Amino acid sequence: MFGWEFPPHITGSLGTACFGLTKGLSKHDVDMLFVVPKAYGDEDQQAVRIVNASEKTFDLKDEEYKEFWTRVKYMEIGSNIIPYVDPQEFRKVYDENEKTAEQYTSNVFSKQYEFSGTYGLNLMEEVARYALIGSSIAAKEPHDIIHAHDWLCYPAGIAAKKASGKPLVVHMHATEFDRTGGDVNRIVYDMEREGMQAADRVITVSNLTRKIVIEKYGIDPGKVVTVHNAVDQEVSKEIMRIKTKMKEKVVTFLGRITFQKGPEYFIEAAYKILQKDKNVRFVMAGSGDMLNKMIERVAHLRIADKFHFTGFLKGDDVSNIFALSDVFVMPSVSEPFGIVPLEAMRSNVPVVISKQSGVAEVLNHALKIDFWDVDAMADSIHGLCNYNGLSRMFKKYGKIEVENLKWENAAKKVKEIYLEVI
Amino acid sequence: MRSICFYFQVHQPYRLRNYRFFDIAEKHDYFDDYNNSFIMRKVAAKSYLPMNKVLLDLIGEYGSAFKVSFSISGTAIDQFEQYAPEVLDSFKRLADSGNVEFLSETYAHSLSALTSKTEFQRQVRMHSDRIEMLFGQKPVTFRNTELIYDDNIGEAVADMGYKLMLTEGAKHVLGWRSPNYMYANAARPELKLLLKNFRLSDDIAFRFSQQTWSDWPLTTEKFVDWINQSDEKEEVINLFMDYETFGEHQWEETGIFDFMRALPGRVFSHSDFGFATPAGLAAKLQTVSPIHVPNTISWADEERDLTAWLGNDLQDEAFGKLYALKEKVVECDDTQIQKDWLYLQTSDHFYYMCTKWFSDGDVHKYFNPYGTPYDAFVNYMNVLSDFIIRVDENTKLGENGFSEVKGAATELFDKTGLAVNKTLKKTNKKLRKTIGKTKDIKFEEIKDMSNTAVKKLLKEIDVEEITAALKGAENEVVEKILPNLGIRAKKKYDEMQSELKKINKKEIAGYRKKIEDKLSDLFRK
Incomplete structure (x- = not known):
């Protein structure tokens, strides 16, 4: 399995999904070798490293932990690949570091990536390098099937397939259309398409993504299968903060503040509500390239005393923000799946989600709106804030609904797909 | 310059x-x-x-x-x-x-x-x-x-x-x-x-x-x-x-x-x-x-x-x-x-x-x-x-003016008044109880005692004495005691009834006094 990140150092929902899936698969007697690119700072000495179970720290119960590691072998490859960064951005970051010789840290990432200058200058070279190592691993390590997550790993998957002749499954967690909103990077698009063409099966995280894959990438519908994501059922130690003295209802947006997530629609809806109801506060948690623009917009609308920005939230603060929230909103313009609303529901927070999200396909107890329909969004938020019957029902049934979305079930489907192609 | x-x-x-x-x-x-x-x-x-x-x-x-x-x-x-x-x-x-x-x-x-x-x-x-x-x-x-x-x-x-x-x-x-x-x-x-x-x-x-x-x-x-x-x-x-x-x-x-x-x-x-x-x-x-x-x-x-x-x-x-x-x-x-x-x-x-x-x-x-x-x-x-x-x-009170404050104060007074009365009653009751208990307990009061208390008393006193003390006592007292007597004690009580004629009032009063003392020992704080 080729991924690009693995807990405990997760920078986005992809890492969480990979972890959930591998755990699910391990319960269905599937052995895995998980390969991720990782920068150590001492890449010269070792390009490939097998990580022992003892080196990883997880918040798992001992039993499960042991069982999991008997199934999974985990391998890290020295590389500078950074998730969620397009080639231009990568180049920029690299250049900046070249000039300042400083470490690159970004709020989006929980980990620091060191740029030693040992490796190729652009992201594509890094991807190619990852692919090369991928093929050598495939030649050495015995396996029955190759599974690659998202485009950065596809070349590695293809190379591995060439080396071992085993079937390839690629997993589309997001498409370039979702990430850019139409302003597609041709190189990335091509890489995604080549990966899917070379694959024996394509797994999409929602029917929404399946449709994009078929329509915009021209992939044979016969080999594209949807397996919805699930949510980790292990209840992380519950931090039930007492609700603050803040008297108003709290409505939260949590995610990267980028075009894809539709933060501006959330602000417009907030503005509409605040014109009529002063008894609400809005929170935008996260960081991203549109953050400053959003701050300016809020200031311009003169609602900054009721609309707050928290910056990037880490660890307990995410649970804290859910504990404080009365409504969670995910107004994504294009969201292949969207796992955060599930986390909100697990914390008893009713959610409003856009119809343009994959998660809308699996949820009943969520209010669904078009991301551009600011009026409907405002209506839904207002309803959940003020009509207790509605929010009570959503809290109760939403939690049950989420608890039924198990990785074990998703993994079962994935295993069936494996068996079809082996 | x-x-x-x-x-x-x-x-x-x-x-x-x-x-x-x-x-x-x-x-x-x-x-x-x-x-x-x-x-x-x-x-x-x-x-x-x-x-x-x-x-x-x-x-x-x-x-x-x-x-x-x-x-x-x-x-x-x-x-x-x-x-x-x-x-x-x-x-x-x-x-x-x-x-x-x-x-x-x-x-x-x-x-x-x-x-x-x-x-x-x-x-x-x-x-x-x-x-x-x-x-x-x-x-x-x-x-x-x-x-x-x-x-x-x-x-x-x-x-x-x-x-x-x-x-x-x-x-x-x-x-x-x-x-x-x-x-x-x-x-x-x-x-x-x-x-x-x-x-x-x-x-x-x-x-x-x-x-x-x-x-x-x-x-x-x-x-x-x-x-x-x-x-x-x-x-x-x-x-x-x-x-x-x-x-x-x-x-x-x-x-x-x-x-x-x-x-x-x-x-x-x-x-x-x-x-x-x-x-x-x-x-x-x-x-x-x-x-x-x-x-x-x-x-x-x-x-x-x-x-x-x-x-x-x-x-x-x-x-x-x-x-x-x-x-x-x-x-x-x-x-x-x-x-x-x-x-x-x-x-x-x-x-x-x-x-x-x-x-x-x-x-x-x-x-x-x-x-x-x-x-x-x-x-x-x-x-x-x-x-x-x-x-x-901080300014909420000021906004709503004096009448609001007055209203709140009145309500507060009413509430405290009620609470004070309640406490007062409770204390009185307690006080009376305590005072009551410090007094000696009269023989007749047995009729108001619980069965448990009666049994406790009977354990301490001879059947003979009880029988004697009950002679001519109020029915209610007798009825309170009899059901609490054990089988043997009851038998003894019945057997003794014939002999009770010999006992005079003074003796009866003596037995009753003894029982009263016992009662006070047992139940008085």
């Missing part, structure tokens, strides 16, 4: 700590004590203390011929008291020399003049009182935050009785005219105006150590030459600058202290200039003409306008939301709210939100605690959101 007029601005804001969304409605400490104290200590050591010493030495050397003036913001004074009291002492020594004038300004170094005359005048009075208390002189000259001035502000200042105000000699206001004369407010000619000679002031404040400047290095010879080049009729050269120029903006290594030490000597020996305070000039000089300033000016940047503090959405939103509170805050009876209200008004907070100098390394960036104007805005708004909650809570 013509005059050089030095005015130094001393100011430090209360910088905000990193105040997070999670702190709103939870925590009410807004200020970064560590950073504020650190900066104050640093600037005191590098600038305030050494420069005060230079000035004291000069006054010692030249006596009343050397004069300067200061304006010290209230937030700076408060921080001197907290973090560097020795600086205040050295300012007091300067005040005692009699050669130093202390000017009046807004307590919080605020922009209140732009939005609320009431708040503006309140702060000016507050500052004036503080200065008088500290330095023993009531300020008679006014200078507004950042030398911000227009015709209306001038009028508000004249209304407070000031005869002189300082402001910027902005080119677009003066046109062909020179700043080196005494001017006056257009509507209120009794308010005189001294204008900053920004070229000569900035030669010291900004260009002194600029090696790219064609006149670098600046010497007292050059500087006095330039002063001498002014027209003979010109009366005053106003050198207005931040006091932190000395030792902080221009480090000691640049020679700034030496320059200042040597300047008066050179002025006295090579020019017909002397030194004067603003108040001294107000008494001496006649105004040459009124000056119209319809659009607000300041001493900042090339534009000499307000865009450093106001104008972009971030600044206008924060400023608007802050001053929307002005009427409510006046009603607050919480001293901490009053203090925070002042400190939140300091102009620096809005300065940090300025988006003008994104790229160039400005002198002010030196003191800016934030990475970007957006960070500054978000942090300020978080604090302000909490402050709004506090003000609202």
